[in-house]
Amino acid sequence: MMTQQTIDKLCDMKLTAMADAFAEQMGKPDLGELSFEDRFAMLVDRQWTFKEDRRMTRLLRTAxxxxxxxxxxxxxxxxxxxxxxxxxxxxxxxxxxxxxxxxxxxxxxxxxxxxxxxxxxxxxxxxxxxxxxxxxxxxxxxxxxxxxxxxxxxxxxxxxxxxxxxxxxxxxxxxxxxxxxxxxxxxxxxxxxxxxxxxxxxxxxxxxxxxxxxxxxxxxxxxxxxxxxxxxxxxxxxxxxxxxxxxxxxxx
Missing domain, CATH: 3.40.50.300 (P-loop containing nucleotide triphosphate hydrolases)
Incomplete structure (x- = not known):
């Protein structure tokens, strides 16, 4: 229940890529061996990459x-x-x-x-x-x-x-x-x-x-x-x- 609430909050904050990555992590028990810092870094990287890709797509379309x-x-x-x-x-x-x-x-x-x-x-x-x-x-x-x-x-x-x-x-x-x-x-x-x-x-x-x-x-x-x-x-x-x-x- 807490997991879904976290995902919903991330989506409300428009951090959809991070929400998807978090859901994927929760479905992979083996990732539990990683430290909190490593798992959190993976979430941030997913959101950052998504944002940069979307920005580049927008720049190319506008150009x-x-x-x-x-x-x-x-x-x-x-x-x-x-x-x-x-x-x-x-x-x-x-x-x-x-x-x-x-x-x-x-x-x-x-x-x-x-x-x-x-x-x-x-x-x-x-x-x-x-x-x-x-x-x-x-x-x-x-x-x-x-x-x-x-x-x-x-x-x-x-x-x-x-x-x-x-x-x-x-x-x-x-x-x-x-x-x-x-x-x-x-x-x-x-x-x-x-x-x-x-x-x-x-x-x-x-x-x-x-x-x-x-x-x-x-x-x-x-x-x-x-x-x-x-x-x-x-x-x-x-x-x-x-x-x-x-x-x-x-x-x-």
């Missing part, structure tokens, strides 16, 4: 990353000038703790989006909030927030994302509102959060795409100077995989 990307599945064999040691470092958390950025450059199809999302996936698994946004969609969301009065709330949310992926950066010339909104986003994140930029456009051409030299200089200052750079080269990964698929089919 809305593309392609179910993860570092373990990054292709280092295909020649595209990918620095494995740098990718491994970015899969860790030191650069995030230092609020550094990452810039992934390269032509269409070489895997910029996948790599950016894989790094963000690792951030989530390390306990950091991440989010994926295509640049045009980010600008659109900020513009809508300005119009409907939710701008402060959106900016506050973006500032708290520890790793923000901005994909397709400089895919088209920026309007003045877009330039100013981006600068505000980056200003709120400076020195407290990390940003990953994925783009086809070389850094030296960003000013031309951003438009206003003064605003462009301010944007670059917040993105470039403390950024790790990955310059991908080679053929489109989509083209390579398509060729391999056709070869496999023809060989059957």
């Amino acid at each position: 809305k990353l593309r392609d179910c990307a993860c570092i373990e599945n990054v292709d280092f064999k295909t020649p595209r000038a990918l620095d494995k040691s740098l990718v491994v470092r970015l899969a860790g958390s030191d650069w995030i703790k230092k609020a550094q950025n990452a810039i992934i450059l390269g032509p269409t199809g070489v895997g910029k989006t996948y790599l950016a999302c894989a790094i963000a996936n690792s951030a989530c698994r390390n306990g950091f909030a991440a989010m994926y946004k295509r640049a045009p969609r980010l600008y659109q969301e900020v513009a809508i927030a300005r119009a409907d009065g939710s701008y402060p709330k959106l900016m506050n949310r973006l500032s708290k994302i520890k790793v923000l992926v901005i994909d397709d950066f400089c895919i088209a010339p920026m309007t003045d509102p877009e330039r100013r909104d981006l600068l505000e986003v980056l200003e709120d994140r400076q020195s407290i959060s990390s940003t990953i930029i994925a783009t086809q456009v070389p850094v030296e051409n960003w000013i031309a795409h951003i438009g206003d030299p003064t605003l462009a200089d301010a944007i670059l200052d917040r993105l470039v100077h403390n950024a790790h750079r990955i310059n991908l080269k080679g053929e489109s990964m989509r083209k390579i995989r398509s060729s391999l698929t056709k070869t496999d089919k023809s060989g059957r």
Whole structure:
């Protein structure tokens, strides 16, 4: 009777994993040979693991990353000038703790989006909030927030994302509102959060795409100077995989 009351109390305190582990212990008499400290540690470990797993699941769901990307599945064999040691470092958390950025450059199809999302996936698994946004969609969301009065709330949310992926950066010339909104986003994140930029456009051409030299200089200052750079080269990964698929089919 006392056992069930204890389980019910644990459930009332939302310690359901600990309650399950306690019930399992009570059904295994051989565990009675363990000390109280050891058995209690097992209960705490079960609850802690459950909580961490649920948190990671929530972080990954909120991040809305593309392609179910993860570092373990990054292709280092295909020649595209990918620095494995740098990718491994970015899969860790030191650069995030230092609020550094990452810039992934390269032509269409070489895997910029996948790599950016894989790094963000690792951030989530390390306990950091991440989010994926295509640049045009980010600008659109900020513009809508300005119009409907939710701008402060959106900016506050973006500032708290520890790793923000901005994909397709400089895919088209920026309007003045877009330039100013981006600068505000980056200003709120400076020195407290990390940003990953994925783009086809070389850094030296960003000013031309951003438009206003003064605003462009301010944007670059917040993105470039403390950024790790990955310059991908080679053929489109989509083209390579398509060729391999056709070869496999023809060989059957």
